[in-house]
Amino acid sequence: MNIIVCVKQIPDPETPAASFKVDEQAKKVIPAQGVAPVVNPYDPQATEAALQLRDAAGGGKVTVVSLGPDSARDAIKHALAMGCDEGVLINDDAFEGQDNFQTANALAKAIDKIGEYDLILMGRAAADWDMGVVPIGVAQALGIPAVTVAKSIEKDGDSVKVERVLDDGFQTVKAPLPAVVSVSNEFGEPRYPQLRQIMMAAKKTVEVWSASDLGLSPDEVGEGNRVLPLEALYIPKIESNVEIIEGESPEEKAATLVARLREAKLI
Amino acid sequence: MSGILVVAEVFDGELQPISHELLGAARKLSDGGAGPVSAFVAGEAYAQDLIHHGADTVYVSNAQGLEIGLADPYLAPVNAAIEQSGADIVLLGQTNIGRDLGPMLAFHHKTAVSMETVDLQLQDGRLRATRSCYGGNARAELTWKEKLQVATVKGKSFDALEPDTSRSGEVKNVDAAGETKIEVLSTEKAEASGVRLEDAPVVVSGGRGLGDPSAFTTLEELAGLLNGATGASRAACDLGWYPPSQQVGLTGKVVSPNLYLAVAISGASQHMAGMAGSKNIVSINKDPDSNMVKVSKYAIIDDYKKVIPALIEEIKKVK
Numbered sequence: 001m002n003i004i005v006c007v008k009q010i011p012d013p014e015t016p017a018a019s020f021k022v023d024e025q026a027k028k029v030i031p032a033q034g035v036a037p038v039v040n041p042y043d044p045q046a047t048e049a050a051l052q053l054r055d056a057a058g059g060g061k062v063t064v065v066s067l068g069p070d071s072a073r074d075a076i077k078h079a080l081a082m083g084c085d086e087g088v089l090i091n092d093d094a095f096e097g098q099d100n101f102q103t104a105n106a107l108a109k110a111i112d113k114i115g116e117y118d119l120i121l122m123g124r125a126a127a128d129w130d131m132g133v134v135p136i137g138v139a140q141a142l143g144i145p146a147v148t149v150a151k152s153i154e155k156d157g158d159s160v161k162v163e164r165v166l167d168d169g170f171q172t173v174k175a176p177l178p179a180v181v182s183v184s185n186e187f188g189e190p191r192y193p194q195l196r197q198i199m200m201a202a203k204k205t206v207e208v209w210s211a212s213d214l215g216l217s218p219d220e221v222g223e224g225n226r227v228l229p230l231e232a233l234y235i236p237k238i239e240s241n242v243e244i245i246e247g248e249s250p251e252e253k254a255a256t257l258v259a260r261l262r263e264a265k266l267i
Numbered sequence: 268m269s270g271i272l273v274v275a276e277v278f279d280g281e282l283q284p285i286s287h288e289l290l291g292a293a294r295k296l297s298d299g300g301a302g303p304v305s306a307f308v309a310g311e312a313y314a315q316d317l318i319h320h321g322a323d324t325v326y327v328s329n330a331q332g333l334e335i336g337l338a339d340p341y342l343a344p345v346n347a348a349i350e351q352s353g354a355d356i357v358l359l360g361q362t363n364i365g366r367d368l369g370p371m372l373a374f375h376h377k378t379a380v381s382m383e384t385v386d387l388q389l390q391d392g393r394l395r396a397t398r399s400c401y402g403g404n405a406r407a408e409l410t411w412k413e414k415l416q417v418a419t420v421k422g423k424s425f426d427a428l429e430p431d432t433s434r435s436g437e438v439k440n441v442d443a444a445g446e447t448k449i450e451v452l453s454t455e456k457a458e459a460s461g462v463r464l465e466d467a468p469v470v471v472s473g474g475r476g477l478g479d480p481s482a483f484t485t486l487e488e489l490a491g492l493l494n495g496a497t498g499a500s501r502a503a504c505d506l507g508w509y510p511p512s513q514q515v516g517l518t519g520k521v522v523s524p525n526l527y528l529a530v531a532i533s534g535a536s537q538h539m540a541g542m543a544g545s546k547n548i549v550s551i552n553k554d555p556d557s558n559m560v561k562v563s564k565y566a567i568i569d570d571y572k573k574v575i576p577a578l579i580e581e582i583k584k585v586k
């Protein structure tokens with residue numbers, strides 16, 4: 001079974017709010033001091049799913065693809081250390097500042113170039129822009145079905161059986177291959193690469209493709225050609241008016257809180 | 268031509284509240300000059316309700332497959348409604364369907380979608396959308412390059428209008444049939460006892476700081492006394508302490524109760540994304556510097572293990 005996994009490197013989404021800064025002029029996030037970028041947290045789960053499916057099928061290849069700056073090579077190396085077979089970095093200064101719609105288009109072109117695939121996996125969303133549109137866009141560009149927010153994936157002949165997480169429960173669906181499936185955190189913990197695997201992954205080659213390698217012209221990539229122009233980026237203001245309930249004991253504090261809530265007619 | 272098309276959603280035979288909120292948002296845009304308000308719905312039975320809540324025209328589809336809980340079958344009928352209405356703004360809910368259908372429509376029309384939008388403004392007749400990003404740490408304002416502007420809207424971001432039964436409007440049919448290559452084998456509804464989380468006037472949520480799944484039983488007791496529902500942070504859900512259907516936050520439910528009681532939850536931006544709209548927030552936390560305490564109206568800084576039983580006793584006394 002041949003699988004392509006798409007991964008993205010992002011600023012650590014668990015960066016404490018206090019160290020999160022934005023350059024409003026440039027409409028960009030300023031990387032927090034001493035906080036290294038990470039692999040989008042859903043992506044190792046998508047990678048884990050790919051590795052399990054490949055191994056259950058008794059063979060095949062998992063190719064990891066990432067569009068990003070030079071440092072995104074680390075995200076690819078992480079997936080290779082987990083056990084993926086090959087890596088492709090889509091890297092070109094021309095992509096700087098582009099939106100998810102342009103990126104979905106570029107990823108679809110790269111997947112087309114890789115050619116052989118039964119299944120494409122990715123995280124349900126990237127935890128920077130929190131949009132979740134790329135899985136749908138890639139599927140549409142390739143003319144194949146998309147199944148989103150997966151909790152478990154199982155190959156079933158020429159199809160995949162996917163359990164999806166819904167707002168109010170779960171849904172099990174069957175989609176013909178090839179298909180795109182986006183993976184959610186409910187999938188469970190991904191494996192963590194061991195030192196030996198990290199060292200071996202360092203030796204694996206990562207191919208680098210530019211915009212022109214994918215047949216993308218300068219007028220469809222980059223910030224200037226966004227389909228969804230970014231007009232402003234800022235940190236919303238939060239003001240604190242908290243009253244800390246004082247008291248000698250937890251019982252006293254509880255009594256005061258209940259009194260306050262009753263005064264405010266909240267209970 | 269211009270105008271707004273709202274994609275209404277029916278679940279278990281009822282129009283979802285988000286559909287009314289979308290109409291509320293659409294009416295505001297319409298009043299600002301964005302053109303007439305149309306709504307798309309599966310089934311004639313809901314048409315008058317949508318008109319009473321602000322639709323000028325309702326496009327009814329009786330296409331097969333709209334009830335199975337997948338977005339694909341909506342694509343062709345909604346596209347037909349976009350075409351017939353001439354709308355250049357399409358609003359959907361950030362729901363199981365809208366989450367997929369929004370991007371599907373956008374890519375289909377080679378335009379873009381703003382996901383989980385919290386505010387919509389008109390500027391020179393064009394849409395400007397505000398949405399959270401970076402887990403709720405930042406806000407982005409977006410516009411569209413192409414004519415068709417698609418947005419999914421976060422629940423509880425707009426007020427529904429009071430239904431006005433004297434409003435009248437047109438009901439039209441759309442004939443296009445949808446299709447999908449995906450087959451639904453089964454659907455399992457999460458069992459939620461008591462009040463539905465999204466509708467509850469009081470929500471008591473627990474986080475990783477509970478340290479122990481059995482603490483949720485005590486939180487459920489407290490919620491029960493307040494006629495509320497019980498929720499959880501993702502950290503607690505990921506640990507298997509509480510079902511994911513009760514998760515509050517960016518990747519969970521959006522709640523805006525009158526009272527939100529956060530027990531041992533630090534207040535990460537992704538959690539706040541699901542409850543920041545609560546009218547009154549109360550924290551029980553050991554850490555006075557946690558974000559959750561900062562956004563609270565009242566906070567008790569202490570071990571929840573001692574505070575929650577005391578709260579239960581105290582509330583029983585006054586009931």
Ligand SMILES: Cc1cc2nc3c(=O)[nH]c(=O)nc-3n(C[C@H](O)[C@H](O)[C@H](O)COP(=O)(O)OP(=O)(O)OC[C@H]3O[C@@H](n4cnc5c(N)ncnc54)[C@H](O)[C@@H]3O)c2cc1C
Nearest residue numbers: 127474475476500501502516517518531532533538553571
């Ligand atoms: C892409 C993405 C999406 C996410 N989506 C969501 C989401 O939808 N919902 C969500 O909740 N999170 C989400 N998260 C996770 C989020 O970033 C936080 O990790 C999570 O909310 C933390 O949960 P918590 O507050 O329960 O745990 P912690 O941050 O560990 O906080 C525990 C709190 O308990 C307090 N505490 C400990 N012991 C006690 C005690 N005995 N008595 C009282 N207080 C005590 C501590 O002081 C602390 O404040 C998401 C993360 C990512 C990256």
